[in-house]
Amino acid sequence: MNAPVLRPAPATASLPLADWPELRFDNSYARLPPEFYMRLAPTPLPAPRLVAVSHETARLLGLDEARLSSPEFAECFIGNRLPAGADPLAAVYAGHQFGVWAGRLGDGRALLLGEIAGPTGNWEVQLKGAGRTPYSRGADGRAVLRSSIREFLCSEAMHALGVPSTRALAIVASDAPVFRETVETAAVVTRLSPSFVRFGTFEYFYAADRPDLLRVLADYVIGRFYPELAQAANPYLALLGEVMRRTARLVARWQSLGFCHGVMNTDNMSVLGLTIDYGPFGFLDGFDANHICNHSDDSGRYSYAMQPRIAEWNCWCLGQALMPLIAERGGSAEDAQAVLGGWQAEFGPALEAALRAKLGLAERHDDDAALLDALFERLQADRVDFTLFFRYLADVRRTGPDGATACRDLVIDRAAFDAWLARYRARLVLEARPDAERAIAMKRVNPKYVLRNHLAETAIRQAREGDFSEVRRLLKVLEHPYDDQPQSQSYAALPPDWAAGLEVSCSS
Numbered sequence: 001m002n003a004p005v006l007r008p009a010p011a012t013a014s015l016p017l018a019d020w021p022e023l024r025f026d027n028s029y030a031r032l033p034p035e036f037y038m039r040l041a042p043t044p045l046p047a048p049r050l051v052a053v054s055h056e057t058a059r060l061l062g063l064d065e066a067r068l069s070s071p072e073f074a075e076c077f078i079g080n081r082l083p084a085g086a087d088p089l090a091a092v093y094a095g096h097q098f099g100v101w102a103g104r105l106g107d108g109r110a111l112l113l114g115e116i117a118g119p120t121g122n123w124e125v126q127l128k129g130a131g132r133t134p135y136s137r138g139a140d141g142r143a144v145l146r147s148s149i150r151e152f153l154c155s156e157a158m159h160a161l162g163v164p165s166t167r168a169l170a171i172v173a174s175d176a177p178v179f180r181e182t183v184e185t186a187a188v189v190t191r192l193s194p195s196f197v198r199f200g201t202f203e204y205f206y207a208a209d210r211p212d213l214l215r216v217l218a219d220y221v222i223g224r225f226y227p228e229l230a231q232a233a234n235p236y237l238a239l240l241g242e243v244m245r246r247t248a249r250l251v252a253r254w255q256s257l258g259f260c261h262g263v264m265n266t267d268n269m270s271v272l273g274l275t276i277d278y279g280p281f282g283f284l285d286g287f288d289a290n291h292i293c294n295h296s297d298d299s300g301r302y303s304y305a306m307q308p309r310i311a312e313w314n315c316w317c318l319g320q321a322l323m324p325l326i327a328e329r330g331g332s333a334e335d336a337q338a339v340l341g342g343w344q345a346e347f348g349p350a351l352e353a354a355l356r357a358k359l360g361l362a363e364r365h366d367d368d369a370a371l372l373d374a375l376f377e378r379l380q381a382d383r384v385d386f387t388l389f390f391r392y393l394a395d396v397r398r399t400g401p402d403g404a405t406a407c408r409d410l411v412i413d414r415a416a417f418d419a420w421l422a423r424y425r426a427r428l429v430l431e432a433r434p435d436a437e438r439a440i441a442m443k444r445v446n447p448k449y450v451l452r453n454h455l456a457e458t459a460i461r462q463a464r465e466g467d468f469s470e471v472r473r474l475l476k477v478l479e480h481p482y483d484d485q486p487q488s489q490s491y492a493a494l495p496p497d498w499a500a501g502l503e504v505s506c507s508s
């Protein structure tokens with residue numbers, strides 16, 4: 001078909017502009033063909049109130065500190081006013097949900113305002129929960145305060161842990177009711193990423209049988225985020241390999257921190273290898289390889305132990321979607337399979353290196369794998385607190401008093417633990433590194449503070465009563481997860497008994 005393509009004007013006209021001349025957007029995604037998105041303005045919410053703002057993220061955008069508490073800020077970042085140059089749009093994508101092809105999905109409640117050239121780079125800014133879009137599929141286009149607080153805190157917590165992640169600027173709340181299992185209230189979380197393109201964006205154009213648009217998308221992603229791949233013999237094959245390797249390294253980081261994503265559908269997989277779309281995520285408390293953090297995940301497809309295999313499977317979906325382009329450049333299915341076959345070679349060493357660092361082993365010895373296996377057997381048998389165990393392990397000494405009291409207090413079968421400890425200490429003796437030096441290195445990779453469900457829940461309960469101070473306090477603690485923070489000792493405690501009953505589902 002060669003009919004002229006209709007290009008609606010930016011939706012900007014339908015909302016008042018912000019009185020904030022320094023906040024100026026561009027939107028390169030809006031310059032992609034119209035099949036990539038729908039332009040539309042956010043749906044306003046009444047009486048916006050700022051719940052929390054990340055000052056660190058604000059600095060990425062070069063935002064003036066004084067603005068962060070202004071009414072204008074809340075109005076802009078709940079979607080009631082538009083900053084200059086914003087060209088809001090909902091992007092289309094598709095995806096495999098729980099292993100099943102789900103067809104067209106798209107931003108059902110997120111709107112991309114555009115990008116800001118900050119002092120350290122370009123950031124796309126998205127409002128999540130800003131109202132219905134053509135991709136809402138009958139849902140309300142809103143996000144509740146509860147899930148917005150979780151996404152906001154975890155995005156920043158993951159960044160502080162050193163895990164690639166989308167970022168969060170702010171949460172702005174409204175009293176507007178939102179109907180889930182009960183009546184809740186609306187909030188908008190402002191997310192930042194260099195790009196929100198997902199595996200599912202590629203799958204959408206593949207399934208639509210539009211290799212022309214698939215090529216536009218791939219060239220856009222390569223041009224902006226992987227420019228070095230443009231020179232490869234087959235840039236699309238190279239793109240597949242690079243995304244696969246980044247994803248493998250990302251999931252190795254998740255495993256090493258006990259992070260469970262919860263909904264690793266292909267529409268929730270970033271082509272930049274970032275953690276994206278925080279929903280029913282969770283950090284392991286007591287170690288259980290089969291832990292399922294998402295109450296809606298009946299089969300355990302996205303359990304902790306399954307995450308690497310699922311991520312690999314998702315890469316195969318991406319590979320399939322890229323196949324028309326790979327073939328266009330003379331690549332075969334065998335070539336793509338060979339690239340994807342490199343998963344384990346990337347993931348295995350990345351995880352091994354992370355675990356070695358967690359144990360404070362600077363050298364590589366033959367028996368290390370057996371030592372690790374034996375440890376994980378103990379952690380599993382006693383459901384030992386994953387975060388605290390490794391943090392306390394830093395205090396173990398090679399010789400003399402073992403320094404393992406805190407670790408020992410976390411286990412049930414002390415004799416079995418002591419047997420493992422003896423092996424571990426004997427292994428430490430084989431390295432010249434002094435205890436104190438090893439302890440420092442271990443505390444740089446074994447966090448003291450992670451966003452445990454009960455911490456988020458406490459902040460959420462207070463926020464529902466209109467008190468946002470705990471959200472803000474928790475953010476401050478999680479911004480320095482590897483530091484000992486003497487005033488924040490309670491945030492590193494074992495979960496209280498009531499936390500055992502907490503359930504987190506896809507409802508958000």
Ligand code: AMP
Nearest residue numbers: 105106107108109136139140141142277
């Ligand atoms: P998720 O599993 O949260 O990544 O969402 C899967 C799909 O459902 C995406 O296309 C979302 O935009 C859409 N979605 C989730 N919740 C809502 C909602 N409340 N309103 C509209 N779309 C939604």
Ligand code: MG
Nearest residue numbers: 267268276277
């Ligand atoms: Mg999603």
